[in-house]
Amino acid sequence: MSCDVEDYFQVSAFEHLVPKNQWIRIECRIPGNVDKALARLDEHGARATFFTLGWVAEQHPEVVRRISDAGHEVASHGMQHVRVWSQRPEEFFADASRSKKLLEDVSGQEVRGYRAASWSIDQRTPWAWQELARAGYTYSSSIYPVSHDHYGSPDSPSSAYIDESSGVLEIPASTTRLFGRRVPISGGGYFRLYPLGVSRWFINREARRSKNPYIFYFHPWELDPEQPRMTQAGRKAKFRHYLNLDQFESRWIALLKEYRWDRMDRLYLDAESS
Numbered sequence: 001m002s003c004d005v006e007d008y009f010q011v012s013a014f015e016h017l018v019p020k021n022q023w024i025r026i027e028c029r030i031p032g033n034v035d036k037a038l039a040r041l042d043e044h045g046a047r048a049t050f051f052t053l054g055w056v057a058e059q060h061p062e063v064v065r066r067i068s069d070a071g072h073e074v075a076s077h078g079m080q081h082v083r084v085w086s087q088r089p090e091e092f093f094a095d096a097s098r099s100k101k102l103l104e105d106v107s108g109q110e111v112r113g114y115r116a117a118s119w120s121i122d123q124r125t126p127w128a129w130q131e132l133a134r135a136g137y138t139y140s141s142s143i144y145p146v147s148h149d150h151y152g153s154p155d156s157p158s159s160a161y162i163d164e165s166s167g168v169l170e171i172p173a174s175t176t177r178l179f180g181r182r183v184p185i186s187g188g189g190y191f192r193l194y195p196l197g198v199s200r201w202f203i204n205r206e207a208r209r210s211k212n213p214y215i216f217y218f219h220p221w222e223l224d225p226e227q228p229r230m231t232q233a234g235r236k237a238k239f240r241h242y243l244n245l246d247q248f249e250s251r252w253i254a255l256l257k258e259y260r261w262d263r264m265d266r267l268y269l270d271a272e273s274s
Helices: 020-025 030-043 054-059 061-069 089-107 128-135 188-193 196-209 235-242 245-258 264-273
Strands: 002-005 049-052 073-076 175-178 181-184
Touching: 002 030, 030 061, 030 245, 049 054, 049 061, 054 061, 054 089, 061 073, 061 089, 073 089, 073 264, 089 128, 175 196, 188 245, 196 245
Parallel strands: 002 049, 049 073
Antiparallel strands: 175 181
């Protein structure tokens, strides 16, 4: 179980509408939504990895501390949700290093994991894992091995693998094969798009076919159907962002009840070492 800790106005689809220097002026709904997520996880005995923006550690350090105190893994989502392929290697290294240190200082945890904004490690960024290793990360979960108009690396492995140039473990988002194509089944907008029964079928199907743990991801704003609306956004962006928000929490709770969920570091790093 993983959560990308970013707010509704920080998503890539809205970045042209809300300049980063204006974030501080906008109502941040992360604290309340993260608290809701923590409560639901606790009710069902689940643990998760929270890939958290360094910006959150700066502006709302109490949120990061609550995540850590509740027994969840704190990992990095970069400083300000900047896609990797839009940065030079040195910029990316500086961003990843700064977010790691901030999150560690606030949480008291070692930060071992990184997730790129909008799954933006791909064929354009073969240097990314080396920079993550240089910054002190052990693993990344930044590849979505599908074709998509905003992200995707369809030729990448669909199972966890070690990047040979850096030694960093890459844990891709979950997919399954259907009619000869990889189908995205890892949560986010797809989970809101598919009926719950279809999501269950995909999860169970992949569990039978693969020994890999299933990777689910969500955002705090998906628990917040009353969030302010970005009325000036394009039709496609609004469809993807707001689709079935009112159904997300009940569907998510159904998954929490039905399956066992844990932190990514325990499933992939601690299991290997033991």
